[in-house]
Amino acid sequence: MGDHIIRATTVGGVRAFAAVTTTLVEEARKRHDCYPVAAAALGRTMTGALLLAVNLKTDESITIRISGDGPLGEIVTDAHASGSVRGYVRNPHVELPLRGNKLDVGAGVGNGQISVTRFTGLKQPFTGNADLVSGEIAEDITNYLLVSEQTPSTVALGVLVQPDLTVTAAGGFMVQALPNADDEVLSQIEKNIAALPPVSQLVSEGIDAAGIINRIFAGLPVSMYDEIPLQFECHCSYERVQKVLVSLGEMEINDILVTDGHAEVCCPFCSEKYQFNKDDLELVLTLIKGE
Numbered sequence: 001m002g003d004h005i006i007r008a009t010t011v012g013g014v015r016a017f018a019a020v021t022t023t024l025v026e027e028a029r030k031r032h033d034c035y036p037v038a039a040a041a042l043g044r045t046m047t048g049a050l051l052l053a054v055n056l057k058t059d060e061s062i063t064i065r066i067s068g069d070g071p072l073g074e075i076v077t078d079a080h081a082s083g084s085v086r087g088y089v090r091n092p093h094v095e096l097p098l099r100g101n102k103l104d105v106g107a108g109v110g111n112g113q114i115s116v117t118r119f120t121g122l123k124q125p126f127t128g129n130a131d132l133v134s135g136e137i138a139e140d141i142t143n144y145l146l147v148s149e150q151t152p153s154t155v156a157l158g159v160l161v162q163p164d165l166t167v168t169a170a171g172g173f174m175v176q177a178l179p180n181a182d183d184e185v186l187s188q189i190e191k192n193i194a195a196l197p198p199v200s201q202l203v204s205e206g207i208d209a210a211g212i213i214n215r216i217f218a219g220l221p222v223s224m225y226d227e228i229p230l231q232f233e234c235h236c237s238y239e240r241v242q243k244v245l246v247s248l249g250e251m252e253i254n255d256i257l258v259t260d261g262h263a264e265v266c267c268p269f270c271s272e273k274y275q276f277n278k279d280d281l282e283l284v285l286t287l288i289k290g291e
Ligand code: ZN
Pocket: 234, 235, 236, 267, 268, 269, 270, 271, 272
């Protein structure tokens, strides 16, 4: 089963989104060499960003920034309405004792802020902020949606990491009630959600996004929209990194030439490494002088 997301509605003004993100979270885990608590924190944030992004128009995107004072440091993810996502966690090599039998993502993230920026193309990007409530990511996104966007939501996110560090299941869902949502429908959905096992368990049992939606809306009529495939994708390139080097200016590049003679630039979002040898750096100098 490839990664995918689906949108659905039921009667009474309630909509839901569900996503399976196992492959893209495992790719992020490998690219950044994340230890389990970092893989869980990053995977939850990437999945949450995709759940928010699917609501945007084509070509629009969203950035979630989790700025906590815990050992993981900042977590940043970008997700596009088209279904691509990228992200990083500042300190991927964090080890923390389990809490109960669970990865202690909350202790890894700590206290701080969540900010969500929507890039809508034509207009100025819009950023909203809220305090982190637990650092467990799903609760933080739920609180953000309520406080900053006045949208009551239920968000669940899960990442299952094996002892050998691989991610074998990841996914999430978000349920939102429109302003005049029907109370009976809402209480039925609340009961359905309370009876659900953790979302990572559902995914590890092979249940897809439509299956998750059917459980959330059990006993109610469901309309589902087209499934969108999801993937980890970064838009960095040699040309973009070259532009960054050009922006550093002549003195800085001369300094690199004299001290190292080469530069290795690592993309923070995907850990792709770009090499610039002496000739490449001299070309950068030529570009700077030509500006
Ligand atoms: Zn990249």
